[in-house]
Amino acid sequence: xxxxxxxxxxxxxxxxxxxxxxxxxxxxxxxxxxxxxxxxxxxxxxxxxxxxxxxxxxxxxxxxxxxxxxxxxxxxxxxxxxxxxxxxxxxxxxxxxxxxxxxxxxxxxxxxxxxxxxxxxxxxxxxxxxxxxxxxxxxxxxxxxxxxxxxxxxxxxxxxxxxxxxxxxxxxxxxxxxxxxxxxxxxxxxxxxxxxxxxxxxxxxxxxx
Amino acid sequence: xxxxxxxxxxxxxxxxxxxxxxxxxxxxxxxxxxxxxxxxxxxxxxxxxxxxxxxxxxxxxxxxxxxxxxxxxxxxxxxxxxxxxxxxxxxxxxxxxxxxxxxxxxxxxxxxxxxxxxxxxxxxxxxxxxxxxxxxxxxxxxxxxxxxxxxxxxxxxxxxxxxxxxxxxxxxxxxxxxxxxxxxxxxxxxxxxxxxxxxxxxxxxxxxxxxxx
Numbered sequence: 001x002x003x004x005x006x007x008x009x010x011x012x013x014x015x016x017x018x019x020x021x022x023x024x025x026x027x028x029x030x031x032x033x034x035x036x037x038x039x040x041x042x043x044x045x046x047x048x049x050x051x052x053x054x055x056x057x058x059x060x061x062x063x064x065x066x067x068x069x070x071x072x073x074x075x076x077x078x079x080x081x082x083x084x085x086x087x088x089x090x091x092x093x094x095x096x097x098x099x100x101x102x103x104x105x106x107x108x109x110x111x112x113x114x115x116x117x118x119x120x121x122x123x124x125x126x127x128x129x130x131x132x133x134x135x136x137x138x139x140x141x142x143x144x145x146x147x148x149x150x151x152x153x154x155x156x157x158x159x160x161x162x163x164x165x166x167x168x169x170x171x172x173x174x175x176x177x178x179x180x181x182x183x184x185x186x187x188x189x190x191x192x193x194x195x196x197x198x199x200x201x202x203x204x205x206x207x208x209x
Numbered sequence: 210x211x212x213x214x215x216x217x218x219x220x221x222x223x224x225x226x227x228x229x230x231x232x233x234x235x236x237x238x239x240x241x242x243x244x245x246x247x248x249x250x251x252x253x254x255x256x257x258x259x260x261x262x263x264x265x266x267x268x269x270x271x272x273x274x275x276x277x278x279x280x281x282x283x284x285x286x287x288x289x290x291x292x293x294x295x296x297x298x299x300x301x302x303x304x305x306x307x308x309x310x311x312x313x314x315x316x317x318x319x320x321x322x323x324x325x326x327x328x329x330x331x332x333x334x335x336x337x338x339x340x341x342x343x344x345x346x347x348x349x350x351x352x353x354x355x356x357x358x359x360x361x362x363x364x365x366x367x368x369x370x371x372x373x374x375x376x377x378x379x380x381x382x383x384x385x386x387x388x389x390x391x392x393x394x395x396x397x398x399x400x401x402x403x404x405x406x407x408x409x410x411x412x413x414x415x416x417x418x419x420x421x422x
Contacts, residue, residue: 015343150360195240
């Protein structure tokens with residue numbers, strides 16, 4: 001049976017990794033090596049994570065409904081949302097890029113929000129359902145989150161390149177800002193989540209409490 | 210306090226450090242997270258990589274990324290130019306997000322990395338080691354140069370239909386830079402902490418003895 005650090009009265013520093021002794025009722029402990037605050041668990045992890053996730057989920061709608069880009073080309077003007085941009089790429093024959101943008105800009109953020117919600121919910125309920133799988137899910141969303149910034153960078157490049165007086169210009173839309181915020185907020189939400197809380201349920205179940 | 214103990218940051222399980230063969234990684238017994246590895250490479254290699262990163266960063270920003278030509282009109286842009294343009298065309302939040310994740314933060318990561326690694330290579334610890342290490346840890350998740358490359362690819366393809374578009378030196382430099390940054394971010398900061406803790410600030414006797422970690 002694996003021992004947890006908390007059971008031994010030890011806490012690893014989240015900043016530098018140094019393992020220190022920590023009293024259960026200590027409130028203001030700091031890592032001796034690097035000065036970062038020492039905790040057994042990230043304080044208010046679930047509350048902060050939920051709050052950031054809720055904000056991200058709320059912004060997900062304007063991010064997808066509002067245009068991210070306005071293009072004016074000769075006499076043709078168009079507005080593009082993320083989805084219409086994906087479709088446009090597909091219709092132009094770049095089905096591979098269309099798929100990449102679809103996955104990065106629509107699937108990944110939605111997946112991140114859903115997975116984080118599942119992780120938070122199961123952790124809050126103290127369930128020890130499928131812990132190794134949940135651990136892998138957590139690692140996965142931590143790694144892919146930032147790829148959703150893809151469309152933001154595409155917009156920034158197009159806006160600055162297509163400024164041709166006769167032929168057209170591209171302007172950014174509010175949807176892009178909302179989308180960038182969704183990415184940032186979901187990244188912050190998963191950073192606030194302390195995955196050790198998930199495993200604490202297993203420790204509790206095993207000690208029969 | 211047993212300093213050979215290591216605690217899994219994802220599930221709190223306690224393990225004892227063991228010597229690893231070259232390039233091996235140790236994973237947590239309980240949850241599979243990576244605990245530590247023996248992939249660091251010499252400080253020389255790390256320093257060389259960081260310096261390369263600096264040169265690539267300068268090139269990536271000094272030269273245009275792509276050039277576009279349509280009906281005799283030519284336009285090209287560097288990254289900074291693109292960010293400034295986005296901010297002046299009214300989308301300041303977008304410009305800040307792109308400017309930070311693609312210019313400012315990667316730059317800080319490289320420069321602070323040099324600030325930390327150079328003295329360590331010569332056997333002593335820099336004066337502001339602790340804040341510098343905290344900064345490196347915080348900067349990491351927010352540098353998104355690889356995503357930018359994919360974004361540039363998408364932008365090029367989108368424009369290829371309507372204009373003559375050509376990738377430029379800046380873009381290639383960014384490509385190489387993203388490889389360097391990826392390699393540097395695989396570096397376990399905890400190991401640098403351990404290294405730095407063992408060294409004194411400005412210990413000239415150590416440097417003279419040619420200590421290399």
